[in-house]
Amino acid sequence: MRTWHLLASLALVAGLPWLATPAFAGQGRLLATGGATQVEGAAGGGIVPWAVLAGYGTEDEFGGAAFHTRVDTGDYALAAYGAAFTLYNRLELSVARQSFDLGELQRQLALPWDSLDQDIHGAKLRIAGDLVYTHMPQVSVGMQRKRLRDGTLPLALGAHDDAGTDVYVSATKLFLDAAGGYQLLLNGTLRSTRANQGGLLGFGGDRKAGRSVVFEGSAAVLPSPRLALGVEYRQKPDNLGFAREDDWYDVFVAWFPNKHVAVVGAWAELGSIATLDRQRGAYLSLQVGF
Template sequence: MPYLKPYLIAGLQVSCMAYASAATAQSLPLPDKGRLLATGGVIQLEGAGGGGLTPWATITGYGSEDSYGVNAHITQVSTQDYRLQTAGVAVGIADKLEMSLSSQKFTGSLAPLDKLELQQDIVGIKLKVAGDLVTDQDNWQPQVAIGAMYKRNHAVKGLEALGITSVKQLGAVGDSGVDYYLSATKLILDQSLLINGTLRLSKANQMGLLGFGGDKRNHYQLLPEVSVGYLINRKLVAGLEYRSKPQNLAVDNEKAYYDAFLAWFPSKAVSLTLAYAHLGDITVFNPKNQRGWYLSLQIGN
């Protein structure tokens, strides 16, 4: 029955693939969740582990140096005139390496930008290079990490009547770019205090949602970011954040971001962050300081 031969071969291939997948699943250990509650931080607006506005030197998830952690998040920020939605996934490996993938969607609600829609995708990587958040309690050494975020902007929607379909038509030099950063995070358990400082090299306008570089300037700038958190108890953290911004575009008098946040960690499987954020001016078309609520849900291990 030679006509059965292709089907037999195909069946054998499928069986082998199924067996290999099962063997791989059995050999891959489950995450050990070996780190202390809240030490992975939450997920910030661009998908990296840390605070809400700025990345920290922490590695996302609760996997120890012999394991890994994976999580997913969804975040929404709503101001008077705009809404920003972010969703993504992140993985932390051996408490050393973090990789993330996220997508941002920014929409307007007030004329003339009530139909505006901007989107960008972000791929991130972070590597811990020194220190340990928990074990370095008897010295000054912070945990230190370096990271990068590649960002790719989609076409501008909602401004077709004005002939605008690209961020380049708003003055941006490019629609993609890379942010580089160095973060140092110190946890002082005796004082229930966490302090983070980040230095970011960036040309991104409004995190990249309005492109990269501009008609005013087109070079990398060194931008400081600061976070301070107080551990009210082992499940609740309150704090403040500040993030400086560039001013590359004539149409956007970009201002610093800052917020006050409260992060709740009921378990290692879920966290919820609530913040009140101040995002400054977004464009000259709606020239008012944008303020509003930030809500983020993270689930994982």
């Protein structure tokens, strides 16, 4: 219940400026062009950051969003929540908390921990282009500073550090009349990272301590301005000897009933996580913003 109380508070904070001054909410941008919120707190898809910035603020406005996401594979569960704030459709600042329920692994190994928790502080800067109105895609650079709240278990399993920084560049373009006359969104992201399972199992490992450059991509068709159907792929490093790390995939449906709410449902294929194979399950995310 504490998580939902915090989400409600974030939603209220995100909504207050819109309630006070409607122009603050950014009425000029097209529906869905703020994206959803990916699991690390940046605007984008479910598992991949895009070049878009949170909210609907234009170049002379602010924007932002608060989110709550849950992924459940049966053996594990991940809850993530946080908020992002965008200044003048140029700079996005975000904060997120992830809580990874160890579930079956805790029971099998009789671990004294029931979860791994991680804080993420992010920033993203739009450096060129526009999602819709220029021939070139919108291009943004971003960073995510990640720190485990207790790194004892990942360090004992071979991780080098309990904190690290991901750096990425994303290019995203929305084609208004593409796939069968529908809108088509394409995104590509290159990420430099040392994170194991996104940082939840620490950073670097006995197999590889340094950085890896990995590819992430998304594609979505919008059969209507309020609905997006898409797929995502996220390449992963493989740093830890005790457990291999597989790439992530998902198939998602995103619904944008208006500019203040977004709901994303997905089926995620996460591969092997901390020695348990075939981790797959439902992904659900709620976003409120302005």
